[in-house]
Amino acid sequence: MDYILLVTQLLNGLQLGILLFLLAAGLTLVFGIMDLVNLAHGSFYMIGAFLSATIAAITGSFMVGLVLGIPLAFLVGSLVEISTLRTLYARNHLDQVLATFGLILFFDTLVHLVWGPVGVAITLPDYLDTSIRLPGDIIVPTIRLFIIGVGLLVAAFLYFLVARTRMGMLIRAGASNRTMAGALGVDIQRLFTLVFGMGAALAGLAGLMATSITTEATIGMGNDIIIQAFVVIVIGGIGSIRGAFVAAIVVGLVDTLGRSYLDQLFKIFISDQNAETAAPAVAAMLIYIMMAAILFFSPQGLFPPKTR
Amino acid sequence: MDSLFSKNFSYRAWFYGVGLICVILLPVYASASGQHNLISFGSLIMCFAMAAVSLNLILGFGGMVSFGHAAYLAIGGYTVGISVYYGYNNGFLHLLLAALFAAAFALVTGAISLKTKGVYFIMITLAFAQMMYFAFISLEEFGGDDGLIVDNRSDFSPFLNIENDNILYYLILAVLIGMVYLVYKIVNSRFGAVIQGTMSNEPRMQALGYATYQYRIVCYVIAGVMCAMAGVLYVNYANFVNPGDTSWTTSGELIFMVVLGGMGSVFGPVLGAATFFIIAEYVGDLPEIGVYWRIYFGPFLVLVVLFARSGIDGWLGRFIVPPEAIRHDMIRASGKKRFLATLIDVAILVFLSWLLIVLIAPALMELPDQSHHRHLIMIICSYLVMGWVFYNHFILPSTARQGSVGKIMTGLRVVSADGRTMTAGQAVQRNFGQLLNIGTLLVGYIGCLMDPKRLALHDDLAATRVVERGNDDD
Known part of the structure; x- marks a missing residue:
């Protein structure tokens, strides 16, 4: 087997996994703490990408777009939480799914109105728009390594935040027993807004990262990946950041490797022609099959929440 | 005037009665005024109304929040599409095959999904629908991404010839009424009582000795088959089937039709579907801003969820204030x-x-x-x-x-x-x-x-x- 292709695909899978983790981390925090199913998380992904790309285009600097766009995504997230989602915490999951579905429709159209039907293009700075030669003659685009690096940094930061800081302690307290934490004097409402905004900022970061690979932010770009992010948090066990990380990497790898190697695997068992027809279909379904299988054996995901 | 304003007067009954008469007379009006598109618009609404009615059976009465119900529409649709592609036009065959495929799919996915609860159930039903979506997309032979044009309608000879739009319209109406009646009968049967009991308290139903899991699977399969029937008729009306019908946004819209019409009301989802399409059609037809109709529709959906959960059917009933x-x-x-x-x-x-x-x-x-x-x-x-x-x-x-x-x-x-x-x-x-x-x-x-x-x-x-x-x- 061609090992250069294998390593490249592994890196691609890792990078997809990291993106999914950035999205899933916010999603799983919001779900774990507020018990809120937020389909509109994908909208923050899109809005973050549009805002950052626009700022980058105006200032001419990718990094300024990154540094200014993410706090803006935080702001949008907090505003949405305060204006609408706050009233949904006490509702059942059906209400939450429907209302956040409504928000998706709103945001997709809003972006269409503000930025027009064509997307916003983003130009990478020269130092990111190159390739790096790894040992063994493997050439990888710098941006992919950049994404992996940023993602791992964020993961480490999140781990530190949740496990080592006072705010993390409050988050964990809120997750395990919201009423009790409130009774002990934690300002739960502010904590929720903060966590929600943070999730939106992470989603926005993921949106910018994805845009820097596809080179264009497009309307509805969040609607497909949000479903994959939900697969991630369901596999990982809702509410668990560690679970989200593991599941995101696994889903990213399975999806990417499935698309590139499934046909070769199938060719062992069935005729070449059938394999080439069937493989892409099965590859697209692979992560959903995996999710169904995992839920069948462990109905609460790989790392089920201990309390609740 | 005591009949109109007596205590027993029901706006709901009047509204449904007048509505039914309008629906029956619609083709007459359409041909008289030359607005032929009204007939196809009515057929579209009624097909989705069927899907919503079937979803309501599991969602409103069984508490099973399926986020993948649109998959059954596509199963029904592709059954017709692929059969016609190979030259099998017999409508009864289409109905039979669609029912079989839908039942098999519902049985397998339901058996897995119903092991889970809450948001996991929502997500796993969504995952199965996504699988169907990608499966249909990859069917290059049958149009793949672009969908499949179905150039022959199902052949119900010697009973019906649905190449005539009016006859198809009345067939769809008859099936819709049949489905509403079926759901009404199911809900008021002993089986329906078990399903509703399980929604409100599953452990108690189990303690009473009911195998709730089996009951729920059967209910899930019935709803799936009903929705596939809707899919069969839908393709006959549209002469076209595409994977987009399976996408999760369609499933979300179906849930909204149920909630808008009134969850747990037998007839409500029909009103929900009608309202949904009428809004989409008329706001969508506005000059200039019509294409952005979703910017109104999204917040409308949020408001309905926040303030108006009883749905249209609930609004049609009188608000009760104790007489004393x-x-x-x-x-x-x-x-x-x-x-x-x-x-x-x-x-x-x-x-x-x-x-x-x-x-x-x-x-x-x-x-x-x-x-x-x-x-x-x-x-x-x-x-x-x-x-x-x-x-x-x-x-x-x-x-x-x-x-x-x-x-x-x-x-x-x-x-x-x-x-x-x-x-x-x-x-x-x-x-x-x-x-x-x-x-x-x-x-x-x-x-x-x-x-x-x-x-x-x-x-x-x-x-x-x-x-x-x-x-x-x-």
Whole structure:
């Protein structure tokens, strides 16, 4: 087997996994703490990408777009939480799914109105728009390594935040027993807004990262990946950041490797022609099959929440 | 007039009765007026109404929040599409195959999904629908991404020839009525009682000795097969099937139709589907801003979820105030004052709209035609106007102000029949009643003139009274 292709695909899978983790981390925090199913998380992904790309285009600097766009995504997230989602915490999951579905429709159209039907293009700075030669003659685009690096940094930061800081302690307290934490004097409402905004900022970061690979932010770009992010948090066990990380990497790898190697695997068992027809279909379904299988054996995901 | 305003008079029964007559007569009207597209629009609504009715069986009565119900529409659709592609046109064969495929799919996915609970169930049903979506996309032979054109309709000879649009319309109507009746029978059977009992308390049903898991699977399969039937008819109407029908947004829209119409009401989802498509069609047809209809639809959905969970079917029922709590000592407002109040509200609205138009017209002239910034300004303005209507007719009356600006100025207030401030639910119902008044060309106001209590349709529905302000003791 061609090992250069294998390593490249592994890196691609890792990078997809990291993106999914950035999205899933916010999603799983919001779900774990507020018990809120937020389909509109994908909208923050899109809005973050549009805002950052626009700022980058105006200032001419990718990094300024990154540094200014993410706090803006935080702001949008907090505003949405305060204006609408706050009233949904006490509702059942059906209400939450429907209302956040409504928000998706709103945001997709809003972006269409503000930025027009064509997307916003983003130009990478020269130092990111190159390739790096790894040992063994493997050439990888710098941006992919950049994404992996940023993602791992964020993961480490999140781990530190949740496990080592006072705010993390409050988050964990809120997750395990919201009423009790409130009774002990934690300002739960502010904590929720903060966590929600943070999730939106992470989603926005993921949106910018994805845009820097596809080179264009497009309307509805969040609607497909949000479903994959939900697969991630369901596999990982809702509410668990560690679970989200593991599941995101696994889903990213399975999806990417499935698309590139499934046909070769199938060719062992069935005729070449059938394999080439069937493989892409099965590859697209692979992560959903995996999710169904995992839920069948462990109905609460790989790392089920201990309390609740 | 005691029949119209007696206690037993039901707006719901009247509404459904009149609605059914309209639906039956629609093709006659359409051919008389030459609006042939009305027939296909009606067929579309009724196909999705069937899907919503079937979803309601598991969602509204069984508490199973399936986020992948659209998959069954596509299963039905592709069964017809692929059969016709290979030259098998027999309609009975199509129905049989679609039922078999849907049942098999529902059985397998249901067996796995129903092991899970809550949000896991939502997500796993979504995952299965996504799998079907990608499966259909990868069917290159049958159009793949672009969908499949079905050039022959199902052949129900010697009984029916549905190549005629009118006959297809009536076939769809008949099947829809049959499905509503079927759900009605299921819900009121012993089986239905178990399903509903399981929704409210599964452990208790298990303790009573019911194998709830098996009951739920059977219910899940029935709903899936019903939806596949809808898919078969839908493709016959559209002559086209595409993977987009399976996408998760379609499933989300189906859930919304159920909730909008009224979860757990047998007939509600039909109204939900009709309202959904009528809004989509008519707002979507507006000049310039029509393509952005979702910017209105999204917040509408949020508002329905937040304030109006009983759905249209619930709004059609009278708001119940206990008879002993009804206050008879409140001084009713005269029709003259009420008319004046309405006049003031309308005048404010007209003035506000006029002001906005005057203010933005020059700015709009500057911008090129069809540019999205021009549309953005127009939509912001429409939002301002609608926001005002929402504030004036929904927020204000259900707060301590107890009335719209027009009512406050004329010294009137709207209260619940027991003398309290209206609840949000009553405010929704009252406004819905007003819409019915307007929609039925003011028929509802006739009641106001004839009824000794001066109750118009919207006041009767929401159990509200318009009374004189002043010397109020609360």
